[in-house]
Amino acid sequence: MTTSFLSLTSCREKKETTGDKIEEAVEDTGDAIEEGAEEVEDEIDDATDDN
Secondary structure, three states: OHHHHHHHHHHHOOOOOHHHHHHHHHHHHHHHHHHHHHHHHHHHHHHHHOO
8 A cells, every 4th residue: 555655656746747837827826816805805894894
């Protein structure tokens, strides 16, 4: 079982293709946008709760 896990791990360590790098960048950008939107929503909630 350990050998299988090690072989799966080594497959993942292969050099990323350009497509993989682009996909990761798009996912990171999407995550950043979601986090920013949540922060804005929190700020709006805080501003409207005080009134």
